[in-house]
Amino acid sequence: MLKMSNISKIFRTRLIETHALRSFNLTVNDGEFIAVTGPSGSGKTTFLNIAGLLEDFDTGQYMLDGEDISGLPDKSRSKLRNEKIGFIFQSFNLIPDLNIFDNVDVPLRYRDMGAGERKDRIESALENVGLSSRAKHLPAELSGGQQQRVAIARALAGSPRFLLADEPTGNLDSLMARQVMELLESINDQGVTIIMVTHDPELARRAHRNIYLLDGQISDLEEVTQLPLNQNQSQSQRADHAAI
Amino acid sequence: MEIRPILSAMFRNKLGAILIATQIAVTLAIICNGAFIVYKRYQTMNRPTGMDIENIFAITSEGIGSNHNARAVAAQDLEVIRAIPGVIAASNASSVPLSGSGWGETMQTTLDDNAPTTGTGVYMMSDQAIETLGVNLISGRNFTPDEMLYRDENSGQIPNVIMITQALSDQLFPDENETALGKTVFFDSRPIEVIGIIEHMHGSWVTWDALAQVSIIPVLTLSNQTRYMIRTEPGMRDQVMPQVEEALANVNSQRILRQLRSLEEFAARSYAGDNTIAVVMMTVIVLLVIITAMGIIGLVSFLVNQRTKQIGTRRALGAQKFHVIRYFLVENWLITTIGLSVGLVLTILLNMYLVEHFEMPRLDRIYLPIGLVAIWCLGFIAALGPARKAAHVSPAIATRTV
Ligand SMILES: Nc1ncnc2c1ncn2[C@@H]1O[C@H](COP(=O)(O)OP(=O)(O)OP(=O)(O)O)[C@@H](O)[C@H]1O
Numbered sequence A: 001m002l003k004m005s006n007i008s009k010i011f012r013t014r015l016i017e018t019h020a021l022r023s024f025n026l027t028v029n030d031g032e033f034i035a036v037t038g039p040s041g042s043g044k045t046t047f048l049n050i051a052g053l054l055e056d057f058d059t060g061q062y063m064l065d066g067e068d069i070s071g072l073p074d075k076s077r078s079k080l081r082n083e084k085i086g087f088i089f090q091s092f093n094l095i096p097d098l099n100i101f102d103n104v105d106v107p108l109r110y111r112d113m114g115a116g117e118r119k120d121r122i123e124s125a126l127e128n129v130g131l132s133s134r135a136k137h138l139p140a141e142l143s144g145g146q147q148q149r150v151a152i153a154r155a156l157a158g159s160p161r162f163l164l165a166d167e168p169t170g171n172l173d174s175l176m177a178r179q180v181m182e183l184l185e186s187i188n189d190q191g192v193t194i195i196m197v198t199h200d201p202e203l204a205r206r207a208h209r210n211i212y213l214l215d216g217q218i219s220d221l222e223e224v225t226q227l228p229l230n231q232n233q234s235q236s237q238r239a240d241h242a243a244i
Numbered sequence B: 001m002e003i004r005p006i007l008s009a010m011f012r013n014k015l016g017a018i019l020i021a022t023q024i025a026v027t028l029a030i031i032c033n034g035a036f037i038v039y040k041r042y043q044t045m046n047r048p049t050g051m052d053i054e055n056i057f058a059i060t061s062e063g064i065g066s067n068h069n070a071r072a073v074a075a076q077d078l079e080v081i082r083a084i085p086g087v088i089a090a091s092n093a094s095s096v097p098l099s100g101s102g103w104g105e106t107m108q109t110t111l112d113d114n115a116p117t118t119g120t121g122v123y124m125m126s127d128q129a130i131e132t133l134g135v136n137l138i139s140g141r142n143f144t145p146d147e148m149l150y151r152d153e154n155s156g157q158i159p160n161v162i163m164i165t166q167a168l169s170d171q172l173f174p175d176e177n178e179t180a181l182g183k184t185v186f187f188d189s190r191p192i193e194v195i196g197i198i199e200h201m202h203g204s205w206v207t208w209d210a211l212a213q214v215s216i217i218p219v220l221t222l223s224n225q226t227r228y229m230i231r232t233e234p235g236m237r238d239q240v241m242p243q244v245e246e247a248l249a250n251v252n253s254q255r256i257l258r259q260l261r262s263l264e265e266f267a268a269r270s271y272a273g274d275n276t277i278a279v280v281m282m283t284v285i286v287l288l289v290i291i292t293a294m295g296i297i298g299l300v301s302f303l304v305n306q307r308t309k310q311i312g313t314r315r316a317l318g319a320q321k322f323h324v325i326r327y328f329l330v331e332n333w334l335i336t337t338i339g340l341s342v343g344l345v346l347t348i349l350l351n352m353y354l355v356e357h358f359e360m361p362r363l364d365r366i367y368l369p370i371g372l373v374a375i376w377c378l379g380f381i382a383a384l385g386p387a388r389k390a391a392h393v394s395p396a397i398a399t400r401t402v
């Protein structure tokens, strides 16, 4: 469902150029649950932003559901984000002035959807994450784990095929993190493709596939075994990773 | 539309919204009443005077010395003036209409002690009065030269005939079918025959409610001071004015010539107060509009900056640029509309206050919808810039900021 070939992304400031992604290649199949790990600054968020159409890339090709993304106008990209992709952020990104119900409503408002259908979807999404009773609360009145579950409900309310999460458990303690992870797994079981960036090796192990990013490129163990030349280097990186 | 969630977000950050709504309310009240005041003043200043105001001027001649034959001097002066090319007509004039100084008299239709009296502004002029003023004689006739009365300064003598304006005729004879023409009326309690009706003419005192009740009598008062009014061909006035001054000086140097002034200038001086009020009011309105626009720009910019992450998140969740712009425009429209509804009440209260304490007329209702629409547009235009800036917030902000 997602195919990136030779994607590169360079951030230019006046003083330096940062190659956040270099000749990045990745294919993700329908229904996969992928965990992305890697040291800070290795390009995980950049990858996720490009995958989620939040950011442009400089070169390469990105096919989403068979559609070539490059050159799409902003309006079509917004529609794709709205209809196909759900986002979960490390700091939840709930809108503090809106109650839980209205927060989940936000992405639905950008569709031509009647009030009745929106209400049904919001209620069932909140039920899904076990927060139906909190619909009228403000985000600040909820714990971190609860807020992240609201964010998941918000991401799911639009029935995306594709869920992108940037360190969804980064701001949560381990108990809450595990609850969120279980929720993501059950969502994945329902057929939603998930890509999750995480620093937590234990959570990463529970995914179907792990991608290790280093310096803007994937250094995947399977790929590495096919390329004996790089084997030693990659294995040491793998060891680094396990130690994080 | 997302009005309910916008409102609930607004009510959680009330202060800025309340300040701007208050400012908008005050702005509406002041610009509606201010614009009304300006309009009323200009309406007053631009009332038709009945005269050919653009092509008339006056000059005063003051003879030096005692053996001064005023009648001969005036006759000679008028002859000289009338000979200047571009002059249509010229006449002596006891005072200048619209100038703020003149002679007022009372008129009655009978000498009965209980008979109502009517005020009139009186101009002593010559048989060229009608042509000189450029007024329209709608019935009756003009003076003839032999009807002229030459009288001494201190004599109370009055002539036999008078021309009056329609407004004065209507005041004297309120009955619709009756006219003053041909009737003998009492002028300062003495009989005089109305021989002509002038369609319309303004007198000297622009704030007097009987401004249009004017009468003209064929008189030259013999004193060493004579005033002349001169009417020129259209567009020739400014050229002729110095020529008249020069010609009068040449024909007789035993005098001082002063107050060479156009009728428009006399009028402008009389209306100077109205003009000042109008200009001050317009300045206040313009400043207020600018300040309100800046207030709106400031508030919307502040809200946009404060919500950068929220905007990025909305974009990430699928908001198109136009959704973001619409959000801020609708929010601002709601604030403006709340301000305007308070402003409507304030506008009416302010008008009631002005009516009571400053003799202002009641505000024409049309000012309210015009004011509303104007401020709606102002709010829309002011908010558009910051709202478009909001649309440029990158969706990547959602993952990049903590
Ligand atoms: N807007 C930007 N301008 C300039 N450089 C940027 C920008 N965003 C990211 N970078 C740089 O791109 C590189 C990759 O950043 P990215 O955020 O993708 O890393 P990451 O793997 O998500 O790191 P972390 O684990 O700390 O979140 C980094 O060197 C970062 O400094």
Ligand SMILES: [Mg+2]
Pocket (backbone or CB within 6 Å): A044, A045, A046, A166
């Ligand atoms: Mg990151």
